[in-house]
Amino acid sequence: MLDDILLDDPAALQRADRQHALLALAGAGARVRTAVRLAEEAGLASLRPEGRPRTVLVAGHGSVLTAASVLAALAVTGCQVLPLAPTEVAPAEHGSFASGLGWQLPGWLGPLDLLVIGSDTGRERGLVQLAQQAYTRGCAIVVVAPPHTALSEAALQVRALPLPYAPSAAEPAESQDDEPDLPAEDPGALWAHLAPLAALAARIGVAPIGEGALAAVADRLDEVAVRCRPDAAAYLNPAKGLAAQLSGTVPLVWAEGAVPAAAAERFAAMLADRAGLPALPGRLTQALTAHRGMFVGHLGAGADPDDFFRDRVDEPEPLQLQVVLMRHAPGRSEDADPGFAVNRARRLAAAHDVRLTEFTSTLEEPLEAFAELAGPADFAAVYLGLAR
Missing domain, CATH: 3.40.50.10490 (Glucose-6-phosphate isomerase like protein; domain 1)
Structure with missing residues (x-):
C-alpha cells in the first residue's frame, strides 16, 4: 500500500532512503560528465581506429547489459552490438554472489571483433578470465572498471584499453538487504557504464552519436533531477x-x-x-x-463486477x-x-x-x-x- 503522505514529505523520504538511491539518481548528469572525462584522459581521445569492428560484445551483468541494449538500439547496420550475460556461477569469494559469475565467449569471436567488459567493482573472477580468453582469440578489448582492482590490472596484462569506472558521489549506502550476497545495484551505475560505452562507440564508428550528445544527455539528466526532486x-x-x-x-x-x-x-x-x-x-x-x-x-x-451487493469492506x-x-x-x-x-x-x-x-x-x-x-x-x- 502506498504512503501518500511520505511522498510529499522530503525529510521523511530522506530518512527512508537509507541506500541513497535518490542522491545517486540526482547526480547522474554529473556522473556522465565525469565518466566521459575519465575515458578521454585514459586514452580514448587519442584512439585512432582502423575501421569499425564486425561485432561488439558487451560483457557484464546488471546495468552493463542495459547499457549494451541501449547501444544496440543506436548501432549502425554494418555492426552488431550484443550483450554477453553470465551463464554459470561458481562458489563466490568474500560472500559475494557476483564474484563467482562466469561468462563464455561465443565460438565465432575473433580478431575482427571487439569485447567490452564492464564492472562497477572489478572483482568478478569470471570477467578476468573472459579478458584472458579474448586475448588468446586476438580480439580487441576494452575494460570499464574501477582502478586498482583485479579486472583493471588484468586489462593491462591483456593489452586492453582500460577506462576508469566513475563512482557515485553519494555516500556509501547502509546495508539493509536480506540477501547480503545479492545487494541492490547502484541506480546510477547505468550512466557510469553507458557514457564511456557511447563515447567509445562514437569514436570507432559503431553508432552515429553526435559530438555534443553526451553533454546533452548530462544536461537532460540534470533537468530530470530538478523536476523529480524529493521536495517537488x-x-x-x-x-x-x-x-x-x-x-x-x-x-x-x-x-x-x-x-x-x-x-x-x-x-x-x-x-x-x-x-x-x-x-x-x-x-x-x-x-x-x-x-x-x-x-x-x-x-x-x-x-x-456482477456481484454488486457483495460486502467489500474487509x-x-x-x-x-x-x-x-x-x-x-x-x-x-x-x-x-x-x-x-x-x-x-x-x-x-x-x-x-x-x-x-x-x-x-x-x-x-x-x-x-x-x-x-x-x-x-x-x-x-x-x-x-x-x-x-
Whole structure:
C-alpha cells in the first residue's frame, strides 16, 4: 500500500532512503560528465581506429547489459552490438554472489571483433578470465572498471584499453538487504557504464552519436533531477505521479521503437529491484498479442463486477493492470498521429478499463531521448519502493 503522505514529505523520504538511491539518481548528469572525462584522459581521445569492428560484445551483468541494449538500439547496420550475460556461477569469494559469475565467449569471436567488459567493482573472477580468453582469440578489448582492482590490472596484462569506472558521489549506502550476497545495484551505475560505452562507440564508428550528445544527455539528466526532486509536490513531479499510479497494479511497460524498448526494459528492472514490483516489458506490436490474455482476465476487469451487493469492506483492493507506453517521436509533436500500433494499444486499454499512461520524447538525438524516458522512470521506481 502506498504512503501518500511520505511522498510529499522530503525529510521523511530522506530518512527512508537509507541506500541513497535518490542522491545517486540526482547526480547522474554529473556522473556522465565525469565518466566521459575519465575515458578521454585514459586514452580514448587519442584512439585512432582502423575501421569499425564486425561485432561488439558487451560483457557484464546488471546495468552493463542495459547499457549494451541501449547501444544496440543506436548501432549502425554494418555492426552488431550484443550483450554477453553470465551463464554459470561458481562458489563466490568474500560472500559475494557476483564474484563467482562466469561468462563464455561465443565460438565465432575473433580478431575482427571487439569485447567490452564492464564492472562497477572489478572483482568478478569470471570477467578476468573472459579478458584472458579474448586475448588468446586476438580480439580487441576494452575494460570499464574501477582502478586498482583485479579486472583493471588484468586489462593491462591483456593489452586492453582500460577506462576508469566513475563512482557515485553519494555516500556509501547502509546495508539493509536480506540477501547480503545479492545487494541492490547502484541506480546510477547505468550512466557510469553507458557514457564511456557511447563515447567509445562514437569514436570507432559503431553508432552515429553526435559530438555534443553526451553533454546533452548530462544536461537532460540534470533537468530530470530538478523536476523529480524529493521536495517537488506530487502533482508537479512526474516520477511521484507515476509511482502513485503504479501502486496496486501489474504494470505492462510497452515501447514503440528500439530506444524506448531499452528504456522499458530498464524500467521493469528498476521496479523489480527498487520497488519489489513485477512488471512485463514489451515492444509494439508484439506486446499486443503477447499480453492480450491479461486484459480479458481478472486483472483487466478488477473485482467481480456482477456481484454488486457483495460486502467489500474487509476485502483488499484487487490488482489491476496499468499500461505505461514509452515512445520516441523525433521531430513530431506529441499530438501527431502515432500510427496504427499505438492507436490499437489505446483502444485495447480503453475497451477493458485499463489505465494507459504515455511518455513521449520528441528529441532528435536518440541517446538524449533515452535519458528523457528512463530518467523519470528511475525516480518513479525508487519513490514507489520508499513509499511502500
